[in-house]
Amino acid sequence: MNPGTQVIRRVDLRGQTLTKSAYQRLLPRADMDIDAALIAIAPILEQVKNGDADTLIALGEKFDGVAPEQIRVPREKLSDALDHLDPDIRSALEEAIRRIKKGHADQARHTTKTSVVNGGVVEQRWIPVDRVGLYVPGGKAVYPSSVIMNVVPAQIAQVGSIAVASPPQREFGGYPHPTILAACELLGVDEVYAVGGAQAVAMFAYGVQGVCERADMVTGPGNIYVAAAKRALRGLIGIDSEAGPTEIAILADHTAIASEVAADLISQAEHDTIAAAILVTPSETLIAEVEQELSHRVASTKHRERIEVALAGVQSALVLVDSIDQGLDVVNAYAAEHLELIFEGAAQRSAEIRNAGAVFVGRFSPVSLGDYSAGSNHVLPTGGCACHSSGLSVQSFLKGVTFIEYNQSAFVDIAKNVITLANAEDLPAHGEAIAARLDSLNGR
Numbered sequence: 001m002n003p004g005t006q007v008i009r010r011v012d013l014r015g016q017t018l019t020k021s022a023y024q025r026l027l028p029r030a031d032m033d034i035d036a037a038l039i040a041i042a043p044i045l046e047q048v049k050n051g052d053a054d055t056l057i058a059l060g061e062k063f064d065g066v067a068p069e070q071i072r073v074p075r076e077k078l079s080d081a082l083d084h085l086d087p088d089i090r091s092a093l094e095e096a097i098r099r100i101k102k103g104h105a106d107q108a109r110h111t112t113k114t115s116v117v118n119g120g121v122v123e124q125r126w127i128p129v130d131r132v133g134l135y136v137p138g139g140k141a142v143y144p145s146s147v148i149m150n151v152v153p154a155q156i157a158q159v160g161s162i163a164v165a166s167p168p169q170r171e172f173g174g175y176p177h178p179t180i181l182a183a184c185e186l187l188g189v190d191e192v193y194a195v196g197g198a199q200a201v202a203m204f205a206y207g208v209q210g211v212c213e214r215a216d217m218v219t220g221p222g223n224i225y226v227a228a229a230k231r232a233l234r235g236l237i238g239i240d241s242e243a244g245p246t247e248i249a250i251l252a253d254h255t256a257i258a259s260e261v262a263a264d265l266i267s268q269a270e271h272d273t274i275a276a277a278i279l280v281t282p283s284e285t286l287i288a289e290v291e292q293e294l295s296h297r298v299a300s301t302k303h304r305e306r307i308e309v310a311l312a313g314v315q316s317a318l319v320l321v322d323s324i325d326q327g328l329d330v331v332n333a334y335a336a337e338h339l340e341l342i343f344e345g346a347a348q349r350s351a352e353i354r355n356a357g358a359v360f361v362g363r364f365s366p367v368s369l370g371d372y373s374a375g376s377n378h379v380l381p382t383g384g385c386a387c388h389s390s391g392l393s394v395q396s397f398l399k400g401v402t403f404i405e406y407n408q409s410a411f412v413d414i415a416k417n418v419i420t421l422a423n424a425e426d427l428p429a430h431g432e433a434i435a436a437r438l439d440s441l442n443g444r
Helices: 020-026 034-049 053-064 075-083 087-105 144-156 178-186 197-206 224-233 258-269 284-300 304-312 324-334 346-352 367-372 408-424 428-441
Strands: 010-012 112-117 120-128 131-135 161-166 192-194 217-219 247-252 276-281 317-320 338-342 358-361 398-406
Touching: 020 324, 034 053, 034 197, 034 224, 053 197, 075 178, 087 144, 087 178, 112 408, 120 408, 131 144, 131 197, 144 161, 144 178, 161 178, 161 197, 197 217, 197 224, 247 258, 247 324, 258 276, 258 284, 258 304, 258 338, 258 367, 276 284, 276 304, 276 324, 284 304, 284 317, 324 346, 338 346, 338 367, 346 358, 358 367, 398 408, 408 428
Parallel strands: 010 317, 131 161, 131 217, 161 192, 247 276, 247 338, 276 317, 338 358
Antiparallel strands: 112 120, 120 398
């Protein structure tokens, strides 16, 4: 960082009571030209739709710089990857799996049966989707944690068929990174494909003859082209969300420790040059100290170049507010993927958070904990979608299906009402479907 260079912009909201949309305009996300990405991926989707294994191999060579020997990873590659995994990494992954399984187990849904009237029952059953395709990115980093976050809730939901796709890697003979393969092996997933980007989403959406059966749903984070493919193919497949660049918002007061706050901002800026890092605080002292911490910490961190760009972008800011009350309004309007609360009384006031992908309460609950081993899921809504959407969970892989059963008495009792409403909506055939049964009962 050059002396005198502004690390991150400041935004002063003191004395202002703004609407939700006004706060959002002052704290925008980085520009993502999803429309351009949709145009760029259209030929890829068409190629995969009409293609075969050679199509996927050629796309791997074009976009990942390597032609995989075969698209489906051989079973022995998975077991070999686990056999050669660093013991410390294996132990850490196993503990993460244990915690995430425990954290997701209580999300399982249960059948409910409601007696609406004597003889009339409405039952809600939660049925898993038949088959899911789980995407694990492999660009700027290696994400075995994303394998766990996608696979565990799908398994708890009892999805019958689970497949994973991750980009081929030049350094590993055209197969996904060995740590990703090892994570799949630990979880008992043996259907793994060396396919990345939009073509992976298309492979799952359309199916590829002799390679991969089509899936009902695709989940998992990825770059803008993965997000664009999800948007383009939504409807043909179910999706979790169009995951955008990662983001962190921290609501803190004077009790927060600047070095810790700065480290947390950097931890998410590390992902991408368009990642967002926001601090909201009523403390001018904290802002000044965090600026200083950022200056020297960024200079010494491994991914300095991308972090500098992310922090200097319009999507990142140090935001000064009048109070924690105003700060709560700001972060609820912003609807961050990750929200940290580091202020006096944070646990009690966390009940006032309405919009966030995941909320991390207190200084010992940093986002990095949730990225790996908190027991929560790190596949979360971005770009303000936390206003209306949830993170990945067991529920994501379940469909609520209603079963209705009325006996004769309950049917006859309500028949006249149904006929009345059908005629009121000018849909007489609906009423006739009821009347036909009444006629049969009356011997007509």
